[in-house]
Amino acid sequence: MSVSPAALPAYSVLLPLAPWESPPVLREALASLVAQGLPPAQVVVSCDGPPPEALALELERAELPMDLVLGPGGEGLGPVLARGLLACREELVLRFDADDLCLHDRALWQVQAMVRRPELAALSAPLAEFQVDPQQASGCRTVPRGAHRLRRFSRWRNPLNHPAVILRRSRVLAAGNYRARSGFEDYDLWLRLLRRGDSLDNLAEPVVLARVGPAHLGRRQGWGYARREVAFLWACGREGLLPWAQVVLLLVLRPPLRMLPAAGLGWLMAALLRRSASRS
Template identity: 35%
Template sequence: MSEAAEFSLLLPVYAGDTAAHVRLAFHSSVGVQTLPPSEVVIVQDGPVGDPLAAALAELEAESPVPVHVIRLPRNVGLTEALNAGLAACRFPVIARMDADDVSLPDRFERQWTLIADGADLVGTGMVEFESDPEVLGARRTPPVGRERIRDHARTHNPFNHPTMMYRASTIAAVGGYEPFGKMEDYWLGIRVIASGARAENIPEPLLKYRVGSGAFQRRGGLAEARTEWRLQRAMLRMGFVTRGQYLRNVVVKGAYRLMPAGVKRVLFRRFIGGGLPGDK
């Protein structure tokens, strides 16, 4: 299929982000892309400090593509911020970006090729870094192919959320982002797959993903385990998993969430690596 290469970039920010990280994320996703976005929608989720506010004003004034900053009066959380951004995007295809990551220069061009070929959602692999984007760590390689993506989704998130490019109509058809603890991205992906939409992944890392020292602590605890169990119940109710798969996931994934951070890090690196939700 052939269509004009026009898409919006959706970039949420909040008080915990830094001006330097936002500038780098923006530059990597706009200034050096072989296929830059047609517009950037930045959602400022509540008040931010003066340095970040100044950086957003600078990007709004000096960007080579139109920038629209949606300034929410209070911090509403990622789910509501993303939905506000989706409503403000003017183009039928939307790319996601987090405020502290780095896109590789050909990321959007490669994703657009699959979108133009009929895909409704396209994710990519990503590679981790801690503070220096040139010092890279573990790769997160997602499953490829419709059946493998669906099978993977029954046990783990098949998409790296910050890498997504999707059709706005596809996301609207499944109700947009819905509150689900830190697993709103996983729940979105499940609903997109279950809807029959065509979802694809590019296995190569087209995004550098910033991880902090507390990433695995945030991925665990009783609250996260309860969210995991709630997600599994939702998947069972909609027929996405069998009862046997549900019981296995409740035990295995619930136990993972309750493990010490060091143990989770080892298991994640060795057996998963393709993206549990709640990474940030």
């Protein structure tokens, strides 16, 4: 049963902003927030350093209830998100990236779902991906549904799509907020929430169109990413977020995949981790 929009609680949006974002792309992203059927009460833009003039101009032009949170720069995504979440006033917080697009009813669907299911600490959805034209989907990044499947899946892979997440602020803060876990800030948070006994889940249909391309894939390959992944997995074992047997298995399986050339890694991800748009 849906909850009437008039009876729904207010929500904040948490948008991290890096200085290298494209102004036209940011303009499109902000326009998708302006067009929400259920508008936000607050948009927190947490900046990794002062935004360049062109990005600052796009923020000023957006017709949104915006709060700008500035950091010193060069901190990484975890501290930027942690500072931004502390600045959010509402209990429900919609995560959003500066290069993605929200579907018109994203906020309505996700806020309704969180009201219906107060046990949830976070909720995401499949992620519809595009490269140039949002009307031409290139794939869909699927995620598991149901508490049992999600918990089992989390031992192998990130169980939520971060760009499509809505959070319950108090639960995230109780778990320790975002941390500096380069490349794994959200996975680290989900595992800590699950360890606390919090519930996570996913919607059946996409709510966000995510912009992807060669640069997106390139961030997940090479020695640098492999070293960060090894450090993250080791920390998961040390903190009891994953069983040591699972950590050892992942340490054997994961790093070699990061050494594949971009074409090989892209094929593997398309074959194993996503379903094509034609099968959606």
